[in-house]
Amino acid sequence: MHLIAFGDRLAKAVQTRGNPVCVGLDPRLDQLPPGIRVDRSSPLEIQAKAFEKFCLEVIDATHWLVPVVKPQSAFFEELGPFGVLALGRICNYASAKGLIVIMDAKRNDIGTTATAYAKAYLGTNGQSAWGTDALTVSPYLGSDTLQPFVDQCNATCAGIFVLVKTSNPGSGFIQDLSIDSINSQTIAQRVADYVQSQSLLSATSETGYGCVGAVVGATYPEQLQAMRERMPNAWILIPGYGAQGGSASDVVHGMDANGLGAIVNSSRGIIFAYENPKYQSASNWQSAVENATLDMIEAIKTASGNRVT
Numbered sequence: 644m645h646l647i648a649f650g651d652r653l654a655k656a657v658q659t660r661g662n663p664v665c666v667g668l669d670p671r672l673d674q675l676p677p678g679i680r681v682d683r684s685s686p687l688e689i690q691a692k693a694f695e696k697f698c699l700e701v702i703d704a705t706h707w708l709v710p711v712v713k714p715q716s717a718f719f720e721e722l723g724p725f726g727v728l729a730l731g732r733i734c735n736y737a738s739a740k741g742l743i744v745i746m747d748a749k750r751n752d753i754g755t756t757a758t759a760y761a762k763a764y765l766g767t768n769g770q771s772a773w774g775t776d777a778l779t780v781s782p783y784l785g786s787d788t789l790q791p792f793v794d795q796c797n798a799t800c801a802g803i804f805v806l807v808k809t810s811n812p813g814s815g816f817i818q819d820l821s822i823d824s825i826n827s828q829t830i831a832q833r834v835a836d837y838v839q840s841q842s843l844l845s846a847t848s849e850t851g852y853g854c855v856g857a858v859v860g861a862t863y864p865e866q867l868q869a870m871r872e873r874m875p876n877a878w879i880l881i882p883g884y885g886a887q888g889g890s891a892s893d894v895v896h897g898m899d900a901n902g903l904g905a906i907v908n909s910s911r912g913i914i915f916a917y918e919n920p921k922y923q924s925a926s927n928w929q930s931a932v933e934n935a936t937l938d939m940i941e942a943i944k945t946a947s948g949n950r951v952t
Contacts, residue, residue: 648854656743660709666713667715669715687725690722691719703929716746716747745779745804750778850903851875871905886912890946891939898950
């Protein structure tokens, strides 16, 4: 079986859909739409089934519009084994619909434990237990702990997104600390340089992008632009759009001249769009999801000058 490198596969998906939107699957029990919502006192199995039904219907509403979905593992792990089983079925369903699946689990550890995490998540078509295309990874245990993930990506044509500059308000507590008094290099920049070096090693001649990407938040647009320049061969996963305050004009700083190189995530703004007065005239909650997705696509296209090619 011929495997396409992750960076190229992601580029093709973005070009096919004509946009870089990633739908975050972050189900919250209290926000599930009527007809799916169950009481928090319900058995965990019932709650997990509600999460699964909701996410599958979100996928049904958006798979023909966007290239990527990003399930957030934590919401499913909270429900124990029932939630994890539901998450597995959701990932399989998304893959069957032709979507790139990024597992947002922020894994890492030392030695053989990192290897086990890498083998668990990275690789489609039976190459890993989870069968996902990519995984978010924490770098803060050191570069040696990232190597097993890089090796697995190279072996299976999967991808990772390393936390570089995250979207949360407190990210500067560690990520903005200066570690080089001469060059004023920050921890985030040191991690970005690692990402770029690994991306360059795995970059293909077709797109110039490698299998090692970065997470950089839309809530720091100036740093996002600087990180795009610092990591020319790395895909950037951009959280923070919409509910966290990031705008379309912010996220375009993560794109290259062809409109590639960035995936822009929105979770609450899309999946719970039925709560937004703007979309309450929709015929049902899935139509609200679809309309919110279309609005996000249009906003990014306009801000970027329709340069996804």
